[in-house]
Amino acid sequence: xxxxxxxxxxxxxxxxxxxxxxxxxxxxxxxxxxxxxxxxxxxxxxxxxxxxxxxxxxxxxxxxxxxxxxxxxxxxxxxxxxxxxxxxxxxxxxxxxxxxxxxxxxxxxxxxxxx
Amino acid sequence: xxxxxxxxxxxxxxxxxxxxxxxxxxxxxxxxxxxxxxxxxxxxxxxxxxxxxxxxxxxxxxxxxxxxxxxxxxxxxxxxxxxxxxxxxxxxxxxxxxxxxxxxxxxxxxx
Numbered sequence: 146x147x148x149x150x151x152x153x154x155x156x157x158x159x160x161x162x163x164x165x166x167x168x169x170x171x172x173x174x175x176x177x178x179x180x181x182x183x184x185x186x187x188x189x190x191x192x193x194x195x196x197x198x199x200x201x202x203x204x205x206x207x208x209x210x211x212x213x214x215x216x217x218x219x220x221x222x223x224x225x226x227x228x229x230x231x232x233x234x235x236x237x238x239x240x241x242x243x244x245x246x247x248x249x250x251x252x253x254x255x256x257x258x259x260x
Numbered sequence: 261x262x263x264x265x266x267x268x269x270x271x272x273x274x275x276x277x278x279x280x281x282x283x284x285x286x287x288x289x290x291x292x293x294x295x296x297x298x299x300x301x302x303x304x305x306x307x308x309x310x311x312x313x314x315x316x317x318x319x320x321x322x323x324x325x326x327x328x329x330x331x332x333x334x335x336x337x338x339x340x341x342x343x344x345x346x347x348x349x350x351x352x353x354x355x356x357x358x359x360x361x362x363x364x365x366x367x368x369x370x371x
Binding site for chain 2: 149186187189201236238240247248253
């Protein structure tokens with residue numbers, strides 16, 4: 146079946162502009178995660194959504210970052226007033242109810258470049 | 261918070277040889293340890309995971325060992341093949357969803 150999809154695959158933006166990154170999780174998956182992967186680094190947890198529960202936003206690096214998940218499906222990560230240090234690959238993952246399995250299925254990522 | 265260190269950062273092995281990647285973690289409450297493989301241009305993919313009540317787990321050519329006392333765990337790939345070339349990440353978690361990742365190991369299998 147279809148995996149996690151993300152759009153756009155690449156985004157180049159000027160410093161100071163706002164960007165929106167989209168994630169379409171696997172149908173039926175209740176949990177959704179956002180990570181940031183800087184060049185040569187591991188993945189940095191940003192935010193976690195599980196069903197109708199309040200999201201865990203503890204990984205968001207600043208108040209310029211926000212995310213929402215509409216209807217328990219599609220999620221959008223918004224970065225306001227982008228800075229050069231925001232340049233990275235942003236990865237989205239989804240998983241079924243965590244009471245069943247813990248595997249996170251990742252999308253291909255959005256490469257963000259802030260000039 | 262959790263801190264996961266991964267070594268080596270790069271690993272080159274001859275096809276058919278074994279590859280070993282080691283990780284240490286800091287949070288003694290961590291109880292879930294997955295390993296992910298990331299190929300160029302793709303998102304990471306889970307290849308094996310282990311829980312803290314198990315010391316070793318094997319799946320065909322890959323195995324993971326866990327030493328909770330020493331707070332370290334390792335990935336072993338035997339009989340390496342060219343398609344094993346990728347970046348491998350270890351991770352640790354105390355609550356199953358908030359994964360703390362190591363910095364990754366780039367594995368190159370030489371034909």
